[in-house]
Amino acid sequence: MSIVLTCLVNFQEYILLNIEQLIKLNHKNIYVITEIDFFNKFEKYSKHIYLINKNDFNHSFNYGSNSNLDKNFRNGFWQLTSFRFFYIYEFMKKYNIKDVIHIENDVLLYYNIETILNNFDKKYFYIPFDSFDRNIASIIYIPDFNVFKTILDNYDNNLNDMYNFKNIKDKTGLIQNFPIFPNIYCSSEEEEFVSDNYDKFNMIFDAAAIGQYLGGIDPRNDSSNTVGFVNETCVIKYNNYLFEWNTIENIKRPFIIIKNKKYLIFNLHIHSKNLHLYV
16 A cells, blocks of 8 residues: 655745655555655655655646635635545556545654555545545545546546545545544434444544544634534534553554543544644
8 A cells, every 4th residue: 555645835844854754664565746846855864765856747637727616715725625636547547556644734643554455346536534525634545546536537626625525425435434434323314424433443543533632623713722623514523532542563543532441543644733742
């Protein structure tokens, strides 16, 4: 398997801590699609990662000229969160890369991705949902560029990256869930939906709400202390549960405790960008 990160237009310093964690977990195939002007910022990790110039692709989707999203907020934030998918597609197609995990730059993994390789049905794209209608592309699995092309052929340029994949899931049947909660505790149809595939993975994946609860939200959204933030959209309210950190094989790893039982958490979405506090 390979990990693909993107760092487009705006350099996000915390991507370096993300990479350090990936290396600590013994990942071998780490690709960063970025600006050639940013290459020097990754020099410390040159023996461990592959830098990919974002201008090396054909841009067959011509997404930039088709996007109707806000071009001005945070220097193109909303457009870039969608652009990344098209760059990843072009990368996978050009180099015939399969079995890709993409994580956002403020997402920390706590296990090597090879540990979950056999849990995927490779006909499908995987992404976490936190409600019936909303996905968070904090972590995604892409089996190959052909599946990804069908998904992106149905991408709606009028919707941001959090409200595209439910419609695509319904249209194509090619999307599966990363579970965000153990399904044995679900008490509603919507909770069961966001927990789908827990029996396959036997661990949960953080869309955003766990990291927001444990570490707060992006200080650009709220400069006060937001530790304990409860995501208003996520159907699972993580403030109802306890969390614990255990150091296993020299890696500090998070667990959720539900009815006195501990459950593995594969990743955390550190929305506050304070990644150094969670490694």
